[in-house]
Amino acid sequence: MNPKDLFLETLSALTSNKIRSGLTILGIVIGIASVIAMVSIGEGAKGSIESSIQGLGSNLLTVTPGVVQAGRGVVSSGRGGGTTLKNTDAEALKTLSGVAAVSPESQRRFQIVSQIGNNTNSTVVGGQAGYSIAHNLVVETGIFITDAQERSVARVAVIGPTTATDLFGADNSALGKTIRINGVIFKVIGVLQSKGGSGFFNQDDTVIVPLSTMQKILSGTDYLSSIAIAVTNKDDMSSVQQTANDLLLTRHRVATADFSIISQADILGTLSQVTTTFTIFLASIAGISLLVGGIGIMNMMLTAVTERTREIGLRKAIGARRSEITTQFLTEAVMLTFFGGVVGVLLGWLIAFAVSSLAGIATSVSMQSVLLAFGVSAGIGIIFGYYPASRAAKLHPIEALRYE
Amino acid sequence: MIECKNLTKRYMTGDIETVALKGVTFTIEEGEFVAIMGPSGSGKSTLMHILGCLDSPTSGTYFLDNHDVSKLSDDGLADIRNKKIGFVFQAFNLLPRASVMRNVTLPLIYAGVPEAERIHKATESLNGAAFPEKFWYHMPNQLSGGMIQRVAIARALVNNPSLILADEPTGNLDSKTGDMVIETFQRLNSQGHTIVLITHEPDVAQHAARMIHIKDGSILTDAPVKNRRIIHKTLHHES
Numbered sequence: 001m002n003p004k005d006l007f008l009e010t011l012s013a014l015t016s017n018k019i020r021s022g023l024t025i026l027g028i029v030i031g032i033a034s035v036i037a038m039v040s041i042g043e044g045a046k047g048s049i050e051s052s053i054q055g056l057g058s059n060l061l062t063v064t065p066g067v068v069q070a071g072r073g074v075v076s077s078g079r080g081g082g083t084t085l086k087n088t089d090a091e092a093l094k095t096l097s098g099v100a101a102v103s104p105e106s107q108r109r110f111q112i113v114s115q116i117g118n119n120t121n122s123t124v125v126g127g128q129a130g131y132s133i134a135h136n137l138v139v140e141t142g143i144f145i146t147d148a149q150e151r152s153v154a155r156v157a158v159i160g161p162t163t164a165t166d167l168f169g170a171d172n173s174a175l176g177k178t179i180r181i182n183g184v185i186f187k188v189i190g191v192l193q194s195k196g197g198s199g200f201f202n203q204d205d206t207v208i209v210p211l212s213t214m215q216k217i218l219s220g221t222d223y224l225s226s227i228a229i230a231v232t233n234k235d236d237m238s239s240v241q242q243t244a245n246d247l248l249l250t251r252h253r254v255a256t257a258d259f260s261i262i263s264q265a266d267i268l269g270t271l272s273q274v275t276t277t278f279t280i281f282l283a284s285i286a287g288i289s290l291l292v293g294g295i296g297i298m299n300m301m302l303t304a305v306t307e308r309t310r311e312i313g314l315r316k317a318i319g320a321r322r323s324e325i326t327t328q329f330l331t332e333a334v335m336l337t338f339f340g341g342v343v344g345v346l347l348g349w350l351i352a353f354a355v356s357s358l359a360g361i362a363t364s365v366s367m368q369s370v371l372l373a374f375g376v377s378a379g380i381g382i383i384f385g386y387y388p389a390s391r392a393a394k395l396h397p398i399e400a401l402r403y404e
Numbered sequence: 405m406i407e408c409k410n411l412t413k414r415y416m417t418g419d420i421e422t423v424a425l426k427g428v429t430f431t432i433e434e435g436e437f438v439a440i441m442g443p444s445g446s447g448k449s450t451l452m453h454i455l456g457c458l459d460s461p462t463s464g465t466y467f468l469d470n471h472d473v474s475k476l477s478d479d480g481l482a483d484i485r486n487k488k489i490g491f492v493f494q495a496f497n498l499l500p501r502a503s504v505m506r507n508v509t510l511p512l513i514y515a516g517v518p519e520a521e522r523i524h525k526a527t528e529s530l531n532g533a534a535f536p537e538k539f540w541y542h543m544p545n546q547l548s549g550g551m552i553q554r555v556a557i558a559r560a561l562v563n564n565p566s567l568i569l570a571d572e573p574t575g576n577l578d579s580k581t582g583d584m585v586i587e588t589f590q591r592l593n594s595q596g597h598t599i600v601l602i603t604h605e606p607d608v609a610q611h612a613a614r615m616i617h618i619k620d621g622s623i624l625t626d627a628p629v630k631n632r633r634i635i636h637k638t639l640h641h642e643s
Contacts, residue, residue: 016501318485319515321483322482323479324514401497
């Protein structure tokens with residue numbers, strides 16, 4: 001039987017019971033559409049997390065006191081707990097080659113009260129002029145902390161847009177106003193541009209004061225909670241990481257590090273792992289519905305074989321070989337699933353589009369997932385169609401012709 | 405052209421053995437019109453299945469066109485059925501979803517005949533079965549029983565088979581349309597087609613030229629039909 005005849009036979013068989021074929025296809029459509037939509041949501045989440053991490057500063061190495069245990073990632077490291085990093089470490093790191101900026105930082109949470117009486121609890125960071133370079137910060141209004149203010153232990157603060165809104169309301173300018181951090185009065189000299197970070201990475205809710213002011217007036221300790229190193233060239237990341245590591249080992253006179261140097265790549269790796277797991281989780285739930293759809297195909301094909309037993313008997317009587325009967329029923333199953341796959345991909349695309357435009361969650365439908373969906377749907381047709389098809393092919397022509 | 409020697413067929417139903425054929429031997433020459441007659445349970449259906457290559461004998465040999473077909477595989481038998489045998493069934497067995505033309509061309513599709521040639525051959529055999537042209541693209545459910553059986557005859561003819569096997573072809577028809585179908589067979593036989601008609605009705609068997617009477621799995625009589633009933637007009641004139 002040539003392909004054209006096979007196609008015509010299959011089409012006439014499938015259209016002879018449109019409701020049943022339609023419902024069976026619907027099972028596959030739902031399965032494929034949910035796989036496409038779920039994977040696109042997972043991929044979209046991955047993409048947006050990656051871009052927000054890159055927004056924190058892409059060529060950044062972060063030195064923190066204490067050791068990050070292998071395999072436990074950055075979340076459980078208890079950063080800032082140790083007291084091994086000092087200002088002199090940061091000064092020494094500035095001498096390394098390939099370093100664009102070194103930003104020694106000391107941070108702590110404080111209660112902050114504005115002059116109009118609003119208060120908020122926010123992270124206060126003691127930093128130097130290099131902080132804005134290392135973290136890609138842009139001042140919306142006013143200026144950033146200067147070296148002169150650092151030297152003079154000035155009581156000035158640069159605040160993030162969220163903090164500004166919390167303290168002074170959305171309609172009022174915070175510039176030039178005063179705030180009290182832990183009871184000490186600071187003058188607001190700058191408000192940062194929004195970076196749009198969210199969750200763990202909200203850089204908009206922060207207050208930056210000169211490092212000297214932080215250490216001498218607010219916290220009273222001369223330890224650093226971290227040192228950020230901006231590397232000039234992205235390709236030098238690992239070599240700078242290595243030399244910084246050696247330098248600090250020598251300075252601390254220890255054999256094993258009492259500090260950790262983490263690159264953005266490390267953080268990115270950990271979070272990609274999380275989102276990949278999330279995507280797999282979503283896809284496997286969707287995969288179950290695809291499996292149910294496949295069982296629907298098998299059910300329909302078994303019914304069709306029973307109903308068309310006499311037809312199969314006749315086809316065999318007039319000379320159809322076993323393989324021709326198998327091919328015919330397999331083609332019916334594959335055509336059902338393939339059609340379901342096409343509609344499912346379109347529907348999944350629409351769902352992904354609707355989710356990103358209505359719920360504001362980023363989605364991305366990859367060509368890979370579309371091809372996978374087609375492959376899987378055709379595969380399901382073959383797998384779930386094979387058993388009914390081979391049952392049809394094995395029917396004895398005499399018994400099939402006599403079947404009532 | 406059909407040569408059967410000592411054909412036997414035994415079935416096992418559970419532990420009970422049924423012997424359907426007990427050593428049947430006969431020969432049918434090209435161009436004969438043979439009726440195989442017997443009551444139900446006589447073994448005539450089993451014989452028809454073996455003659456039609458739908459089943460293989462337990463022992464004995466069956467030569468069709470000088471080929472031993474008694475020991476062929478399933479697919480080998482399928483090819484023989486496709487090229488050498490045309491079936492006409494009591495229950496018609498047309499594909500309900502396909503037009504008359506498509507039903508008739510179905511054996512050619514399995515034989516791998518190109519599309520243009522299929523239509524040509526189907527046209528010939530529909531004319532041969534005296535099926536009116538205006539119904540060629542109708543669906544089977546729009547036709548009467550007699551018309552449907554003519555479609556089945558056209559389908560049996562389309563591959564130009566060595567043997568046309570008709571299994572109770574008039575069983576589902578009233579006597580008038582039944583006579584029309586028999587007339588068609590007589591005419592086809594007069595044109596040289598070999599026809600084997602299986603029936604339990606002596607009246608129907610009377611239309612053949614030779615009758616093989618079978619009972620309890622053995623041939624009771626095998627003789628030319630006396631007082632043959634002729635429906636076909638041209639045959640009337642000849643005789």
